[in-house]
Structures are given as structure tokens and as C-alpha cells.
Amino acid sequence: MSDALTEPRDTPQTVEAFRERLQELNGQLPRRLQQCADHVATHLDSIALSTVAQVAQGAGVPPSAVMRFCQIMGFTGFAEMQRLFREALSRAAPDYATRLANLKAGGAGQPSALVAEFVEAGRQSMEALARDLNEAALNQAVATLAQARTIHLAGFRRSFPVASYLAYVFDKLGVPAVLHDGVAGLGHRSSLQPGDALLAITFAPYSEETLAL
Incomplete structure (x- = not known):
């Protein structure tokens, strides 16, 4: 096997260093690992959001080949390699x-x-x-809304467009919903009943109206 594959490598600390490592290995990898390299090289923007299975499917290789590719790149595994791209995405x-x-x-x-x-x-x-995205929290929220007698939507100031559009969607779906728009200082609080669900949309710093409701 080529020395480029067997010699110890420092872990790339930047996406640019990762690209340089890819270029060094180009043409020196076994077929399946080269497929991984080719796929990753053309999908760098999606690595932060992908799973091992998705990368493997995109490259046309088994997940074990992806893990081996990560190790050759200088990482302990896919999670460490993905962390590099997630941190870069967060900084961007x-x-x-x-x-x-x-x-x-x-x-x-x-x-x-x-x-x-x-x-x-x-x-x-x-x-x-x-x-x-917190999938557990999302699933819990969906279950709560699905079981609600009426869905109340609260979104004030710059979050109002989101709440009003959801009110439009629920109306088209035939789902009972009340939009708390705060017009004329009316909050529709008396319409809140046991068995209802309140979906509040807000951004930091949170609006006082939303917190009060």
C-alpha cells in the first residue's frame, strides 16, 4: 500500500487543510475509497448535515468504506470529520x-x-x-398539535408573518385555529380552553406580548 495511506497524518484543522489532503491522496486510493473522496470533494457543503449512511449511498460504497476514508484523512471517525465542517458552518x-x-x-x-x-x-x-433540529422535540410538538381541539397561534412584531401564514395553512386544511394578532389590544385569551394547544413564534429578545400570553 502507498506510503501516503499508511504514514501517520495530522488531523486537518480547517476545511482548506481538508481539501489539500484530498488533493494529496487523489489517484492513490483503492477504488472504494477513491469513490468516497470523489463524492466528498464535490459535496463539501453538505458534509455537516449528512449521515454516514447518506455519504455512503451518495458514493456508492458501504458505510465501512466511509469510516476507513475518514481514518485515512486523519480523523478517528465520521463524527470527528463532520465536526470540522459543522464548526466551519457555525462560524460562517x-x-x-x-x-x-x-x-x-x-x-x-x-x-x-x-x-x-x-x-x-x-x-x-x-x-x-x-x-x-431537535427531532424528539419536533415529534412531541406535532403530537400535541394533532391532539388539540383548537390550535392557537401567537406571533407578534417580526414573527407575525410566520403566525399569520400558519393560520392561513390551517384554515386551508380545515384545522380549527385562532390567530392571536393583538389588534386593538385584543388578545383572544378568553378563547383558550382546556384541550387546546398554543403555538408561539418568537425570536430573541422575546416579545413581551408572547411572554405574557
């Missing part, structure tokens, strides 16, 4: 205030540039959602 996603500042700074150019900034911010938010 600015907080809400930073994104707003970036949008304002970039708004002096063409309108299409501003649209591109919004698209990029949305992409980063969706990737963060996929990365941090």
Missing part, C-alpha cells in the same frame, strides 16, 4: 444583528446585490435549522 453564520448590518452595508449597490444578500442569509438560516 453571523447572528441576526450582524446580518442586518451586512444587509445595510451592502444595500448601496444594485438591487440585485441586496436580493443576493437576503438569499444568502436565508440559506445560512436553513442550514442552521437542519444542523440544530
